[in-house]
Amino acid sequence: MDPMLDFTGKVALITGAASGFGRGLAAELGKRGARLVLGDINMEALDKLVADLEADGVDALARRCDVSSEDDCKAMVDTAMERFGRLDLAANNAGIAHGFIGVEDLTEEVLDQQMNVNVKGVMFGMKYQIPAMRQSGGGAILNTSSMAGIGGGPKIGAYAASKHAVIGLTRTAAVESGRKNIRVNAICPYYTRTPMLEGGEGLASGGEADKTLAMMAAGSPMKRIGEPEEIVAVMMMLLSPANSFMNGQAIAVDGGVSAF
Numbered sequence: 001m002d003p004m005l006d007f008t009g010k011v012a013l014i015t016g017a018a019s020g021f022g023r024g025l026a027a028e029l030g031k032r033g034a035r036l037v038l039g040d041i042n043m044e045a046l047d048k049l050v051a052d053l054e055a056d057g058v059d060a061l062a063r064r065c066d067v068s069s070e071d072d073c074k075a076m077v078d079t080a081m082e083r084f085g086r087l088d089l090a091a092n093n094a095g096i097a098h099g100f101i102g103v104e105d106l107t108e109e110v111l112d113q114q115m116n117v118n119v120k121g122v123m124f125g126m127k128y129q130i131p132a133m134r135q136s137g138g139g140a141i142l143n144t145s146s147m148a149g150i151g152g153g154p155k156i157g158a159y160a161a162s163k164h165a166v167i168g169l170t171r172t173a174a175v176e177s178g179r180k181n182i183r184v185n186a187i188c189p190y191y192t193r194t195p196m197l198e199g200g201e202g203l204a205s206g207g208e209a210d211k212t213l214a215m216m217a218a219g220s221p222m223k224r225i226g227e228p229e230e231i232v233a234v235m236m237m238l239l240s241p242a243n244s245f246m247n248g249q250a251i252a253v254d255g256g257v258s259a260f
């Protein structure tokens with residue numbers, strides 16, 4: 001196997017693994033030899049994913065994990081250590097968005113929901129992943145932020161606040177843990193065609209869906225939104241054992257939006 005994408009024997013934990021980027025990342029890592037501890041709140045979809053992975057010969061297990069719960073985040077790491085005896089890779093990827101709403105109409109409830117999942121999930125995740133990786137001799141953590149973590153997110157202000165916080169936590173953990181051979185980076189995708197966009201309650205669902213998708217596409221120099229596999233490809237590069245000196249970065253995958 002190409003050593004740049006050889007994950008043989010690595011133990012990888014992924015949250016939000018039942019759908020979208022997390023699901024794609026699980027499949028690609030599994031294909032390349034990683035052993036997987038997968039968490040989500042959607043157990044039906046997660047169990048189905050694990051059954052499919054096992055059918056392909058991947059060593060994977062599913063665990064219910066609500067990332068807003070510190071106990072659940074700890075249990076994910078405990079599971080990896082008990083089952084496999086080590087933790088090499090972690091993708092703190094679970095996240096939620098909220099409906100389009102201006103800053104002047106945001107509510108405390110919406111902000112709390114965003115912070116509870118998007119920020120606590122990353123913080124509680126790293127809190128337990130870092131000691132386990134230290135014990136394993138090092139590792140790599142990938143946190144899923146967003147283009148709304150780098151710049152303003154029009155009409156998604158609470159989401160943007162939470163994704164900025166993800167980058168703050170990422171940089172801090174990177175600086176703290178670099179000497180322990182633990183790299184911590186964030187990925188910042190532009191709008192991408194996953195259930196978060198096109199699902200039943202997705203950002204681009206309902207009667208105005210076509211108009212919303214067209215506006216999202218128009219906002220990018222490439223005049224289209226992303227496809228999930230384009231984001232997963234960069235997630236793989238960020239976690240690659242060959243990518244051994246990138247630390248503390250927030251990488252935009254955005255069709256050129258950040259180049260404006």
Ligand SMILES: NC(=O)c1ccc[n+]([C@@H]2O[C@H](COP(=O)([O-])OP(=O)(O)OC[C@H]3O[C@@H](n4cnc5c(N)ncnc54)[C@H](O)[C@@H]3O)[C@@H](O)[C@H]2O)c1
Pocket residue numbers: 015016017018019020021022039040041042065066067068093094095096097117144145146147188189190191192193194195196197
């Ligand atoms: N799709 C996009 O346009 C886009 C752009 C930038 C960033 N992101 C980020 O990418 C990440 C993955 O999103 P996606 O697009 O694959 O969406 P998705 O909705 O397809 O997948 C998200 C997964 O997270 C799970 N989840 C939700 N709340 C959870 C919780 N409390 N605990 C554990 N799991 C939970 C869901 O069940 C789902 O399986 C998110 O952090 C999202 O904010 C998405």
